[in-house]
Amino acid sequence: MKTMCALQLLMVFFFGRASVSSAQQAVPASAPAARQRGLAGKLLFERHCALCHGMDGRGGRGPSLRRRKLVRAADDQALKSLIENGIPPEMPEAWFLSKGEIASVAAYVRTLGNAPEETLPGDPARGKAIYARSGCSACHILGGEGSGFGPDLTEVGGRRASARLRETLENPAKTLPENFLLIEATTDSGQTTRGIRLNEDTFSIQVKDQQGNIYSFRKSDLRNLKKLRGESPMPAYASVFSSAELDDLVNFLAAQRGKP
Amino acid sequence: MKLLALFLLFCSSTFAQVPFERIVNADREPGNWLSYSRDLQGRRFSPLTEINTQNVSGLRVKWAFQFREPHTEVSPIVIDGILFVTGPNSAAAIDGRSGRLLWTWTRPLPADFHSIGFGHTNRGPAVLDDRLFVATLDGYLVALDLKSGIERWSSKVLNYKTGYSMTMAPLAIDGKVVIGVSGGEAGIRGFIDAYDAKTGQRVWRFWTIPGPGEPGHDTWSGEAWKTGGGATWVTGSYDPELKLIYWGVGNPGPDWNGDVRRGDNLYTCSLLALDADSGKLRWYFQFSPHDTHDWDATHVPILFDAPIHGTNRKLVAVANRNAFYYVLDRATGEFLLGKPYAKQTWATGLDAKGRPIAAPNAEPTKEGNLIWPNLNGATVWFSPSYDPQTGLVYVATREIGARYFKRDTPYKPGAFFPGGGEDELPADDASGAIKALQAESGELRWEFKLHSPPWAGVLSTAGGLVFSGSEEGNFYALDTNTGKPLWDFQTGGAIGANPISFTIDRHQFIAIAADRVLYVFGL
Numbered sequence: 069m070k071t072m073c074a075l076q077l078l079m080v081f082f083f084g085r086a087s088v089s090s091a092q093q094a095v096p097a098s099a100p101a102a103r104q105r106g107l108a109g110k111l112l113f114e115r116h117c118a119l120c121h122g123m124d125g126r127g128g129r130g131p132s133l134r135r136r137k138l139v140r141a142a143d144d145q146a147l148k149s150l151i152e153n154g155i156p157p158e159m160p161e162a163w164f165l166s167k168g169e170i171a172s173v174a175a176y177v178r179t180l181g182n183a184p185e186e187t188l189p190g191d192p193a194r195g196k197a198i199y200a201r202s203g204c205s206a207c208h209i210l211g212g213e214g215s216g217f218g219p220d221l222t223e224v225g226g227r228r229a230s231a232r233l234r235e236t237l238e239n240p241a242k243t244l245p246e247n248f249l250l251i252e253a254t255t256d257s258g259q260t261t262r263g264i265r266l267n268e269d270t271f272s273i274q275v276k277d278q279q280g281n282i283y284s285f286r287k288s289d290l291r292n293l294k295k296l297r298g299e300s301p302m303p304a305y306a307s308v309f310s311s312a313e314l315d316d317l318v319n320f321l322a323a324q325r326g327k328p
Numbered sequence: 329m330k331l332l333a334l335f336l337l338f339c340s341s342t343f344a345q346v347p348f349e350r351i352v353n354a355d356r357e358p359g360n361w362l363s364y365s366r367d368l369q370g371r372r373f374s375p376l377t378e379i380n381t382q383n384v385s386g387l388r389v390k391w392a393f394q395f396r397e398p399h400t401e402v403s404p405i406v407i408d409g410i411l412f413v414t415g416p417n418s419a420a421a422i423d424g425r426s427g428r429l430l431w432t433w434t435r436p437l438p439a440d441f442h443s444i445g446f447g448h449t450n451r452g453p454a455v456l457d458d459r460l461f462v463a464t465l466d467g468y469l470v471a472l473d474l475k476s477g478i479e480r481w482s483s484k485v486l487n488y489k490t491g492y493s494m495t496m497a498p499l500a501i502d503g504k505v506v507i508g509v510s511g512g513e514a515g516i517r518g519f520i521d522a523y524d525a526k527t528g529q530r531v532w533r534f535w536t537i538p539g540p541g542e543p544g545h546d547t548w549s550g551e552a553w554k555t556g557g558g559a560t561w562v563t564g565s566y567d568p569e570l571k572l573i574y575w576g577v578g579n580p581g582p583d584w585n586g587d588v589r590r591g592d593n594l595y596t597c598s599l600l601a602l603d604a605d606s607g608k609l610r611w612y613f614q615f616s617p618h619d620t621h622d623w624d625a626t627h628v629p630i631l632f633d634a635p636i637h638g639t640n641r642k643l644v645a646v647a648n649r650n651a652f653y654y655v656l657d658r659a660t661g662e663f664l665l666g667k668p669y670a671k672q673t674w675a676t677g678l679d680a681k682g683r684p685i686a687a688p689n690a691e692p693t694k695e696g697n698l699i700w701p702n703l704n705g706a707t708v709w710f711s712p713s714y715d716p717q718t719g720l721v722y723v724a725t726r727e728i729g730a731r732y733f734k735r736d737t738p739y740k741p742g743a744f745f746p747g748g749g750e751d752e753l754p755a756d757d758a759s760g761a762i763k764a765l766q767a768e769s770g771e772l773r774w775e776f777k778l779h780s781p782p783w784a785g786v787l788s789t790a791g792g793l794v795f796s797g798s799e800e801g802n803f804y805a806l807d808t809n810t811g812k813p814l815w816d817f818q819t820g821g822a823i824g825a826n827p828i829s830f831t832i833d834r835h836q837f838i839a840i841a842a843d844r845v846l847y848v849f850g851l
Contacts, residue, residue: 115735115749116749119751157755165744166442166444166742166743166744167442169743169744246754247755247756249756267800268779268800269779269798269800269801269802269818270777270778270779270798270800270802270804270816271802271804271813271816288813295756297756
């Protein structure tokens with residue numbers, strides 16, 4: 069019986085929110101409560117989510133949420149589950165929020181989707197051509213094509229806001245992905261390997277070089293282990309591409325949201 | 329023949345009989361692990377020597393046991409070849425030879441149970457006479473028959489609907505089972521309870537926040553004492569001679585906003601010495617008065633004797649979440665020394681009585697203040713170990729800072745009551761270590777660096793070994809004298825539990841839980 073009540077409340081809440089623009093009068097008794105919970109959701113969002121998704125949900129380090137369809141949250145249940153559990157290592161879980169608070173945040177995130185999506189300058193077809201001719205696929209996989217030294221870009225438009233994509237293209241070292249680390253490992257026999265850290269623990273480290281070769285070292289076998297923090301193997305394209313070309317490339321990358 | 333029959337009778341009756349005599353004399357039977365820390369002194373030290381510095385490189389998995397729930401934090405009890413383990417609202421007996429189940433027990437978790445500030449977990453059972461004692465998330469202390477797992481009694485300790493819960497291993501002392509509560513992020517008022525082991529009747533309760541008219545009540549402003557936290561969620565220690573229970577108290581609530589609870593907020597962030605018979609407070613020592621960083625003083629207190637200024641003293645040591653290591657006189661609570669054992673930026677030092685001298689800009693603010701250690705502290709609930717052979721205390725230490733924020737949080741029963749929060753520094757700005765401290769002085773003797781801040785406790789053994797685990801799944805052995813790594817094994821799951829050691833058929837084993845698997849190692 070208690071479960072029923074909770075379910076009914078949630079339904080009133082969600083349908084109440086969804087009907088705000090078209091039929092606010094449909095649930096007059098619960099509308100003030102719904103508004104209050106909506107406000108609670110906004111406050112929680114600003115406190116816990118805005119650091120990455122922006123105060124207005126336009127994104128930053130995290131993706132814009134001003135979209136009707138969220139790539140990783142097909143329905144409200146998936147959205148709530150995602151808020152509760154996070155997306156390791158990119159997005160922290162919200163273990164400290166109650167079920168009701170999570171529902172409030174999820175409902176608020178859904179209202180962001182009602183806002184008009186941003187229109188980006190540039191042309192995605194020209195962006196695609198720039199991507200193809202500039203050798204990006206020597207380090208990135210996109211839609212199954214390329215090699216895997218750098219981060220996979222297949223869903224990059226769902227992970228990053230467009231402003232962040234542009235920032236990365238202009239100066240990649242400033243916007244390194246979570247847990248990204250360039251490594252230089254020198255063995256006791258003097259052989260040096262430079263690559264991306266795949267994994268690390270107290271006793272071992274696993275590294276991938278630019279050709280995609282994978283190395284595993286016991287740390288006790290290394291003469292030197294340099295962690296090149298803040299360095300990126302990707303060139304800074306701010307002075308390579310024109311502003312219009314960057315617009316094209318950002319437009320193309322922002323559209324990469326994985327398989328529908 | 330008659331003698332043999334008597335001997336057999338004795339054997340069969342002792343099989344499932346663990347009178348307090350056995351627990352208090354734990355060193356007489358080093359092959360068993362009869363209480364949370366093996367002994368009542370909170371040492372997590374095994375006198376076993378078969379596995380030692382010479383042969384530990386040959387350690388291998390003997391068997392593994394899979395739990396239904398992930399992130400197991402259990403420290404098993406081992407009695408005469410049988411392991412007793414717990415999970416959230418569950419317990420089981422496992423055959424130590426084969427790793428096969430002997431019995432299981434579960435108590436359904438109510439659908440509306442919601443843990444605030446911790447995971448669904450249980451850190452272990454306690455044993456006394458023919459009963460196993462288990463604390464449940466929904467607030468029951470349950471006595472199970474050791475041989476069958478069938479419930480003998482259950483007593484309601486708390487109401488989970490207002491944010492209380494239990495995750496800890498109870499402490500069984502002479503005739504009583506002592507238990508504490510979780511809920512320090514939910515605006516509870518903490519307490520420590522003792523129950524009659526035979527009947528389940530409550531013998532006494534000690535409220536960790538004094539009520540009106542009681543000493544210490546004036547360390548709270550207004551009505552804040554009613555929602556002031558002071559959880560008691562880690563198993564304490566016991567001195568059977570002084571008949572004193574030593575128990576740590578958690579943070580005040582709301583955690584990061586002290587404006588609504590002006591004063592020292594006794595007895596939060598304190599160590600209590602309680603009379604075992606009456607539950608009356610003998611003495612207290614508050615490590616972090618008016619804490620605003622969530623630095624619970626919920627640690628296993630280590631009891632040991634050592635000379636201080638030429639006089640042998642009864643001592644209690646605590647490596648605190650606030651990054652200071654403390655040594656107190658355990659008969660009187662007198663502060664003897666305190667010094668940082670990990671990076672900390674919140675205090676410039678301690679005064680002559682052990683009270684911290686606050687550093688500037690060490691309080692949570694609206695904009696955030698960067699402070700070491702982070703809210704999880706320089707160490708947390710997992711156990712340290714005291715090695716009587718080296719006189720060292722081994723502490724799994726976390727080196728991590730965070731930006732602390734202060735916010736307004738109205739109290740709502742059964743809801744998160746934080747008053748702020750923190751942003752941890754990125755993973756590559758954090759690290760961990762096993763630190764070996766001279767027990768009576770806190771001097772650092774050696775440290776073994778870890779890739780990340782650990783969540784696993786420490787076991788030391790008379791074989792000259794320190795065992796612990798890492799977040800990345802490494803279970804490893806260090807030399808007790810040097811900290812040099814001698815062996816490591818990748819378990820495949822994050823380790824957030826305490827290791828133990830015991831014998832099966834006279835051979836030594838080491839056990840550790842990693843994620844949902846309990847591994848048992850032997851030579």
